[in-house]
Amino acid sequence: MEIRTDLFLGDSKEVLKKLPDNSVDLIATSPPYADQRKGTYGGIHPDKYVEWFLPISEQLFRVLKPTGTFILNIKEKVVDGERSIYVMELIIAMRKQGWLWTEEFIWHKKNSFPGKWPNRFRDSWERLLQFNKSKNFNMYQDEVKVPIGDWAKGRLKNLSETDKIRDNAKNGSGFGKNVSNWLGKETVFPTNVLHLATECNNKNHSAAFPEELPEWFIKLFTKQEDTVLDPFVGSGTTLFVSKRMRRHSIGIDITPEYYEMIKSQINPVELYLLEPKVKYGEAKPKRRYAIR
Ligand SMILES: C[S@@+](CC[C@H](N)C(=O)[O-])C[C@H]1O[C@@H](n2cnc3c(N)ncnc32)[C@H](O)[C@@H]1O
Known part of the structure; x- marks a missing residue:
């Protein structure tokens, strides 16, 4: 079977509405964190983060299959000497939306270099929150076994x-x-701590995650020819890895630069134009491509 990779430019909140119900096996994504990267994208105030995210997670809930899994890479930052609590608020709000918060994995960034602040040390880990629609989700545990040591x-x-x-x-x-x-x-079987190096700025994206990150979850929660979705696809890591692992995938990003970068790297075949006259930067889906 031919493996499909679909790429959309636009705001996930709108683009996701184009995807059918119960059609995705795994959502693996890293959204913009609150108040970070204002110069490039994002910059959502921590107090507004839940409000911003909920319409997106509502669509994600609709498109995920009942047996599917949603992995959300996120980490609350320090604001005025305190950890902000928007991630906790988000978990509570998503539970009210119908999500089950089934697990939390830790991404230990094993190549963090040393650093010290007056009242804390280098932050060297991020959350990988697991959400599901039902307790009977697909999980292929044997696929991620590790050498006994x-x-x-x-x-x-x-x-x-x-x-x-x-x-x-x-x-x-x-x-x-x-x-x-x-x-x-x-x-x-491994533990729920993933020891992975961070991506070293070689992807022209300031927050790309390492390929091993989506790869591990794709192995654990999908089989070949299943469908993987990344609604904040950035430099396209999730798409490249999915394609290599023979999974169909769908990527969405609001930034034209990243969208163009993915297109140029995978030599996409244009399928059809959703909104041919919309200009870049408008929060609407623009083009849809299949990458071969
Ligand atoms: C942390 S980065 C993702 C990095 C990605 N995991 C990678 O490996 O390159 C977040 C991405 O979300 C995109 N973004 C921000 N707001 C968005 C929105 N409303 N809809 C779709 N994409 C959005 C940004 O352009 C950015 O590329």
Whole structure:
């Protein structure tokens, strides 16, 4: 089957209305953070962020399949010496909209360089919030297994009697483990912390995420020929990775420069014009392309 990649220029709030209900398997995106990057795009005040985002998440809810997943990369910044709380407010508002907040992954930016401020250290992680429409979402856990690691060599060499039975935690938490279950295993399930380097400004976009980020979630939540959506696609990372992994994908961005950049990189084939006479920068979908 031919893999489709559709690209739209415009405001996601409007463009998303063109997409059919229950048609997307995974939404993976990094929207503009509150009050950042005013010089390029965004610059939404933290107090207005929820109000700005909700019409978009309403459309995302409509287009996501009941078995699908929404991964939202976001992080509240420091305002006047305090962490702002708009992300928390957004989670609460999205739950009221019908979303389930099912999980939170952490993106540990492992290549952050050192830094110090009078009252804090380098912020070296971001949230990857997982939302779903139902608890029965598709998840292919075996696809993201990791090598068991060197610790296993020593730890599994001489097993005690307690290592061979389920040993319940002493603190009464109900957690327990049977260490002997790891014998002979080469791979294990990962944790919910992703240790990934940040993208090093080689994509002509000031906030591109590393390819491994969408790649990990595409493996975990989709199979080949499923559809991935990024409503704030920027330099197109999600589209390039989806195409390489044989997933259909849809990207939307409001900035003509990024839209043109993606087009020039993937040699798109124009499908049809949605609004041929609209000028760049207007908050309406302009063109729709298939990238081959
Ligand atoms: C953090 S960047 C995304 C970076 C992307 N993940 C990448 O790898 O390059 C956010 C993007 O959202 C776009 N954007 C901002 N407001 C938008 C809106 N209302 N609709 C669509 N795109 C928007 C910006 O132009 C910007 O490229």
